[in-house]
Amino acid sequence: MDSQTASTRNSVFISYSRADKRFLDELHAQLSHHVRMGLVTYWDDTKIMPGKRWKVELGNALQAAKVGVFLVSADFLASDFIANYELRPLLEAAKNEGVVILSVILSACVFHDTDLKDFQAINEPSNPLNQMSRSKRAVIWAQVANFIKNELKD
Numbered sequence: 001m002d003s004q005t006a007s008t009r010n011s012v013f014i015s016y017s018r019a020d021k022r023f024l025d026e027l028h029a030q031l032s033h034h035v036r037m038g039l040v041t042y043w044d045d046t047k048i049m050p051g052k053r054w055k056v057e058l059g060n061a062l063q064a065a066k067v068g069v070f071l072v073s074a075d076f077l078a079s080d081f082i083a084n085y086e087l088r089p090l091l092e093a094a095k096n097e098g099v100v101i102l103s104v105i106l107s108a109c110v111f112h113d114t115d116l117k118d119f120q121a122i123n124e125p126s127n128p129l130n131q132m133s134r135s136k137r138a139v140i141w142a143q144v145a146n147f148i149k150n151e152l153k154d
Contacts (some may be wrong), residue, residue: 004118008063008064009064009065009066009097009099010041010064010066010152011041011043011064011065011066011067011092011145011152012040012041012042012044012066012067012068012069012071012148012152013042013043013044013059013061013062013065013067013069013086013090014027014042014043014044014071014081015044015068015069015070015071015086015087015090016044016070016071017071017073017075017076017078017079017082019073020071020074020075020076020106020107022048022098023071023104023106023129023137024044024071026138026141027069027071027099027104027144027145028140029141030138030141030142030144030145031041031145031148033145034145034149038150038152039086039152039153040145040148040149040152041057041152042069042148043061043064043065045058047153048059048140052063056083058086062086062089062090062093064154065090065093066099066100066151067099067100067101067102067115067148067151068090068093068094068099068100068102069102069104069105069148070087070101070102070104070105070129071104071106071115072082072104072105072106072109072111072116073105073106073107073109073128073130074092074107074108074109074110075084076106076109077109077110077114087116095120097129098144100114100151101119101147102119102121102122102144102147103116103119103121103122104121104122104123104140104144105121105122105123105124105125105127105128105129106129107128107129107130108125108127108128108131109123109128111125111127112125122140122143122144122147124142129152
């Protein structure tokens, strides 16, 4: 990654299916301390303010992403929008610009049949978050938050 790209890629892009919003809320809770301390900046579609051009906002967030976090479920993988407008550009950026890809497996799905399989997930597909207690999920989310913080400080 060249120095100009490195300086402009300084945040996290979180991709998820709206059907999995409760998991996004859990991740937000874990990230909130790092955000408050100024250590982490992230974007997901909940940041789009009314009246803004959502495609422009999405494009800007993709261009700023140093880390792409994918909340993977069957609903996530079923989304053509995610596949074409979020996953594809971030996988290209990982290949060409060193963007870091991190998957969190939320539920049983065909993860191993996707391009995401080439990147180590935070949890095993055989151990999805929806089969864990809230306290065990909190451990995974804390790992995700710390991973993000560490990736952004470099």
